[in-house]
Amino acid sequence: MPPLVANIFHVLKDAEKDGRFMSTPEVHRELCRSLPDPPVVKTVQRTLQKLLDEQLVESEKRGTALVWRKRAGAGGVAARSASLMTREQALALQTLKRFSSRQIPSLVAESLSSLFDIAEMRLGASHNDSERRYRKWVDKVEVESGGFALQHPAIDATLFAVVTRALFYEQKLDVVYRVRSKADQEKTRILDPLGLVEVGGVVYLVAAMAGYDKPAMYRLDRLVSASMLPEAFAYPPEFSLAEYVKAQRQFDFMVEGAIPVELHFFNGAGNHLLESPLSDDQVAQPTVAGLNVKGTVLLSKRLRWWLRSFGPNVEVLGPAALRDEMAAEARALAALYAEKP
Template sequence: MSDIDREIMRVLPDAATQSNYLSTPEIHRRLTNTVPDMPSSKTIHRHLAKLEEEGLVEMDQRGTASIWRKKAGASGMAAKGGGLMSFDEALALQTLRRFSSRQIPELVAESLSAMFEIADTRLRKTNSETERKYSRWTSKVAVESGGFALHYPVIDRELFGTVSRALFEERKLEIVYRPRHNTDNDRAKVVLPFGLVEVGGLVYLVAGTEGKTNPTMYRLDRLSRAAAMLESFAYPSSFSLDAYVKQQRSFDFMVEKEVQLKLKFVSGAGDHLLEAPMSKDQKSTRKDDVLHVQGTVMLSQRLRWWLRSFGPYVEVIGPASLRAELAEEAGELARMYGQ
C-alpha cells in the first residue's frame, strides 16, 4: 500500500461506525490540507478504484458522482487479527471500551472501533462455562468519579483529528478560537501545537505562537475551526509537556507560589489524605476526632476550590494570608445565609 493509499484510508469514513460517504473531490480537499505535493483529483479517483478492487473500500453512486467509504473491518489490526483474537484479548478490548471515561482516550479509540466490534462478537460466542465467565466480566466491574458529575462540552471528532494530526506531524495549525469573552470571534490565528492535555473533563491544546516565549492553552471545545497547514515547524527541544503540567502547574488555574499549608480536619473529613497525601513532604498527627495535616503545596485557585469543598470540616491554620481570605469568605456566607 502506497503512502497516498494510507492517507486515503485515514480520511475515509468507516462503514463499521459511520453511514456517510465522501465524494472524490471532498477526499481530495481533505488530503490537500495535510499531504504535501498532492496529486490531482483524478489520480485520487484511480487510487480509490484500486482500493475497491482490493476489497478495502466500497463505492456508491450519488447521481453521476462516486462516493466512498472504508469497508467495515478494513483497518489493519481488525483485518489481520479478527479471526485470531483470544478471549483474553477480547475482554481487554471490551474493558478498555467501557471504562475509557476520559475524552482523549474515547476520541482516539475510534480507530479501534472495528476491533471493539470483533471483541464483542468474540465474547458472545461462548461454548463453555469458562468462556461465559469472560462475557460476564465487564458487568462485574464499575468505575465512578469521586467528584460531582458535570456534563462537559463534547469535542468535534473531525476537529480533534485535525488538531492531533498536526501535533503528530509537527505542522502549523490555523485555528479560530472563541473564548468566553469573545464567542463571535471569526479571526484566524496560526499556532504551533505542542501538546494535548485533559484536565477535569476538559481538553486543552497547548500551543506556541511565533515571536512569543510562553505557550498558550486553548480549550478544544472552543475551537470553531482548525486546519492543519502544510508548513512544518521545529518542535522546541526546551519544551516539556510533562514539566509544563506537573512542575509549572499550568493547569492549576492562577498559580501563585509554594506555601506551607497547615490544615485541621474534623469528623474524618481529611482521613483520605493519610493514603493519598497532598504533598511529598506531608506530615500528620491525630488526636481524638481532630486530624492535623501540613505540607508544601502550590497556592492556586484549584487549591482554594478543594478547601472549600470540605465546608466547616476543615480549618486553614496557615498560611495566615490564606486563612484570612477564607475567613472573609466565611463571613460573607454567614451574612448571605443569615438573611
C-alpha cells in the same frame, strides 16, 4: 494468520464496502486462479465455517447453499490478528475502548476501530461458561468521578479530528477560538499543537504560539473552526507534556508557587489524607478535635476550590495570607446567608 485464511480473506468481498456475497465454489475458483496448490472445496467450506464461528465473516442462505463475505471491520490488521487474538487480549481491547478518555487521537482510534470490532466479536462468540465469563467482565467494571457530576461540554468531532491529526503530524493549526473572559470574542490564532489533556471531562489543547515564551491551554469545546496548515513545525525537544501537567501543575490554574500549609480538619473530613497525602512531606497528627495536617503544596485556584469544598470542616492555620483570604470569604458567605429583615 494461517496462509489459507489469509488467502480466503483476500478473495472475499468486504461488507464495509457493500461487497457482494460469494458462494463456496466461487471462493474456491478464485483460490484456484491465484494459488499453485489450491485446497479442495471441502477444506474451503470448513475454513469459511470456522471464520463464521469466529465472527470474522457473515453468511446468507441462498437456496440450499451458503454465501459468504467479510464482516465489516474484519479487514486489515484486524483480519491478521483475529485468528491469533486470545480472549484475554480481546477483553483488554474492549476494556480500553470502554474506559479510555476521549483525548486518544482520533487518527489512532480509527486505526484501532477494526480491532475493537474484532474483540467484541471474539468475546461474543462464547460457547461455554468459561468463555462467557470474559464477555460479562466488561459489564462488571465501572469508573466514576469523585467530584460533583457536571455535563461535559460537547466537542465537534470534525474539529477534534483536525486537531489530533495536526498534533500527530506536527503541523500548524489555524483556529478560531472563542474567548469566554472577553465577552465571547472570537480570535484567529496560528498554533503549534503540543498535546491534549483531559481535566474533569473538559479537553484542552496545549499549544505554542509565535511571540509567546510559554505554551497556553485552549478548550476544544471553544473552538469555532480549525484547519491543519501544510506548514510543519519543529516540536520543541525541551517540552514535556507530563512535566507541564504533573510538575508545573499548569492545570491547577494560576499557580502562584509552593507554600507550606497547616490545616485542621473536623468531623473526619481530612481522614482520607492519611491514605492519599496532599504532599510528599505531609505530616498528619490526630488531635482531640480532629486532624492536624502540614505539607508543602502549590498555591493555586484548585487548592482554594479544594479547601472551600470542606466548608466549616477545615480551618486554615497557615500561612497567614491564605488564612486571611479564607476568613474574608467565610465572613462574606456568612453575610450572604444572614437572615434579612
